[in-house]
Amino acid sequence: MSAASIRRLAMYAYAATVLAFILVPLLIIVPMSFTSGTSLSFPTPGFSLRWYQELVDDPRWLTSFVNSVIVASASTLLSCLLGIPAAIGLAWGNFPGKRIVYALVAAPLVAPIVIVGVASFSFFAAAGLTGSRWALILSHTALAVPIMLTTVVASLSGFDRTLVRAAASLGAGTVRTFFRVILPLIAPGVVSGAIIAFIISFDEVVVASFLTTGEQRTLPRMIFSGVRESVSPAIAAVAVLLIAFSAVLLGIIGWLQSRAVRLRSRASA
Template structure:
């Protein structure tokens, strides 16, 4: 036994080192192309040149001085905030109902909630266009917010439903037995306990709306052009290094939001973890 153990532990160390190396290579393959945008955004040249001729914030100044880019930013923020305010309560209530459901149809209903994530987004965009066109919702903020809400709500359902795993619903019955109204039970008992999960779902809803491009191409009009649409139009018509500055800011914002969502998710798991 003493002769086998060192070889076995050495093999385990080699396997672990190989696995870590493989994961690092995959991570680099996925992340490095995105990080390459950052030095390009600091290029003082009027063309996309790599390696850079120097370091300059020229294109960040152009970005924030452009009326078109600032209008696109305002549109993106307005649509994303409206989408978040609608998708978060809808997704939260759906997740609570799904978590308490004991029907055999639960997997089917859960699949229906996740359908917008499975169907190709271009198919969803075409469906929205033909549905909204007769209703006059194309080329307007209302149609864009509704479409983004449909795309963002499944993320809220998934995140909040995950935070409800292990939650003791007996607390809700106890509060009801003490005379609390359903709204009070929801807002004073359930919401504080799964608050981090709800906040994480709201972050994902905001990111989904802010970064969405395909549906906006079909639904949004010239006055509703968002940041992704502005970037798309810039690449199609005239490639400007200002696009790399906008992309860098989006990468930084997305990384911060993803980190925040992960911290909130872990906090929700700790709150709902049963005591040992």
């Protein structure tokens, strides 16, 4: 066996070990969510759908889910409106301080989330918006814009700008060129960024703990409160649904990325 084959097998073994370390605890959560008991235990005393039924019957879970969807959808939309023009300006623009601007926009990605939560609370408390849904939406938008910016900049890196000049030579204005030429070609990056931004906002709990009240409680904060107050198997049921939801969204991202690769290969052929 050659050295290259040994290195390849070692990499596969390492990847399998890391995946097992991550996935095995998640797999244990699945049978625990179907337990017939009243506490989280493994192995389970029996199987039942009572805890999934409790998610439907308890209005707190439904309210927190709706709040999370509203906040995540609004922050994703705002991140698209802010991130796409910023990405075009940073990818195609040539101005002094370009790297500094990019670093400032991407700062929320590297800042500790607790610091972001404290800063958000201080700012919105001074503005009298603590406890409002808009405070959480704007904070999550600040976290989502760098994601959108990064994915769109990556899509624009392989963009053929002669298509823009061709559209202009045919009489298309700036707005029409954007919607008919640029946006369709960078759509995989935009959709991928939007999905990741939605997941980040939907799963975020630290900033939500600083800014939300009981009425505006999001689903992750509801889970956190449940773990702290009384560990119920309903939390495992919610976790399983969130894992399945995130897996579907990540599968869509993978499909979009593979589709983008196929489109680029066809365009270069």
